[in-house]
Amino acid sequence: MTASAPESVLDVISELLVDKFEVPPEEVRGSAPMSDLLIDSLMIVEMAIAVHETLGVKVEEEELRAATLAEFAASVGERLADR
Incomplete structure (x- = not known):
């Protein structure tokens, strides 16, 4: 993978947060704890599934x-880079 891979992964995960989980875009920043963005256990499970389906990473x-x-x-x- 290229050196820009982490940015593209960050973009994909950020898009999932905004589009699928309806997190306000202004709250989606690198320093934000995932537990603050995904406010309940169901959202955390759904994000794990979404990342696996979208990026193929468990x-x-x-x-x-x-x-x-x-x-x-x-x-x-x-x-992803280790594959």
């Missing part, structure tokens, strides 16, 4: 709860 719910948007996107990007 993520754990705990990973979503513990990371900021930027950290989560970087982690998913690394797994």
Whole structure:
């Protein structure tokens, strides 16, 4: 993958947050904790499924709860690059 891969993964995840989960765009920033953006357990499970369906990367719910948007996107990007 190219050096821009983390940005594209960040863009994809950001779009999911805005389009699928109706998070206001102004709240979608790299420093935002995923647990603040996905306000309940069902949203966290749905995001894990959406990331798997969209990017083909399995993520754990705990990973979503513990990371900021930027950290989560970087982690998913690394797994994509390792394929």
